[in-house]
Amino acid sequence: MIKSLTSFWLFGLVLLFISCGLGKDAEKVIFVKDSNEWFQEGRASWKFDGDLLVGTSLGGSGFVMTNKKYQNFTLSLEFYPDSGINSGIFVRCKNKEISNTDCYEMNIWDFHPDQESRTGSIVTRSKPLVNVETVGKWNSYKITCKSNHIRTWINGKLTADIYDDDLSQGYIALQATEPGRIKFRNVKIKEF
Template structure:
C-alpha cells in the first residue's frame, strides 16, 4: 500500500510540475534573453492582422486555440512587436485534417493577407490529410518554397516542437529537434524559387527584413503553447 501511495504521489507531483512549466520561463532562459510571447491566460502581446480585436481564438487551460473554422483571409493573429533576428520556439498540436502555419517578418502595409509578405513555417496533419500535397506543403516546410528533409510529425494527441532561427538572411526550420529546412532569404536561389512558384505575383513576399510573428487561422483546429522568443 505504501508503494502504491508513493507512486500516486509521484504521478500527481509530475502532473503539477508539468503544468507549472507551461508558458513559463526558467531563470536561465530569462538570463539568456528569452521573452515569453504567450502568457497562458489572455491575448496580451497579440492582436489581429490588420486589426486590433482578435476574433475566434480562445485560451483554454493555458493553451492558445485558433477558431478551427478559418479561411483564406481568416483571423490570423500577430505579435504587437516586430522582430528582425531571433530564435523562436513554439509547441503545437493539430487536429485531424487541419492546416495552419507560423509566419515571420509579416508586413501589414504591403499585403492584404499575411502570407503575401511573410514566409511561413507550415503546420499540417501530414499523415491524415485526405489529398496529396506538394512536398513543400508538409509540416516544417518553408511553405511553397523549400521542402522539409526527414521531417516527422508526432501523433495527433502529442505536442510537436518548432524552432525557427532567423539571423540576417539565414533561416533554419527545426521540427521536433531536427533541422529540416535551411535557406537564405533574398539570395539568387530564393528569387528563382519565388519567380517560378506560388509567389511570382506577390512582389513583396519575403522581402521585409523585420516584421511581426504570426499564427494562422486557416482550416481546422490548431493549438499552441510555450511560445517564446530570443532576439539575436
C-alpha cells in the same frame, strides 16, 4: 559603511538580474493571456484554455499576431494539430495583412495537397528537408532568423535551411484555417 553596504547590495542585484536571464538576451513568452502585445484577425476563433492558446476554424482563416516587429531571433514553441487544420507560423511579416509572400510561412499541415508545402516547409521558398508526422500529438518547432539565414527544426529535426534577402524584420503570427483545431503552448522568443 552604509554607503558601501548599499553599493554591495545593488551590485548583487545586478548580478542576480543577469544570472537569472532577465537581461537583453532573455527568452520572452509571447501570446500571453490578457496581454496587449498581440491581436487577432480573421474568422478563426482563438481562446486560452489554461496555458494553451487554441485556434479553431470552421473553414475561415484567422491569425493571432504580435504588435511588435522582430528581426533576429530564435522562436520556439509546442504545437498540437488535429487532422483537419491548416496552420502555420508566420515570421518577419512585412504588414499586418498575412500572406506567404510578405511573410516567411513555416507550415503545419501534414496533409497539404502539395507535399512540397507540408509541415516543415517554408511555403513557396523551401520544401521540407525531412517529412515529420505531427497530427494528434505535441510537437516542438524551433525557428532561427539571423540576418538572411533562416532555419527550422521540428522535434529536433532540421526541416528547412535557407538564405533569403526578401524580408529582414516583421511581425510574428500563428494561423488557423481549414476546418480543424490547433493548440499552441510555450511560445517563446529570444532576440539577438
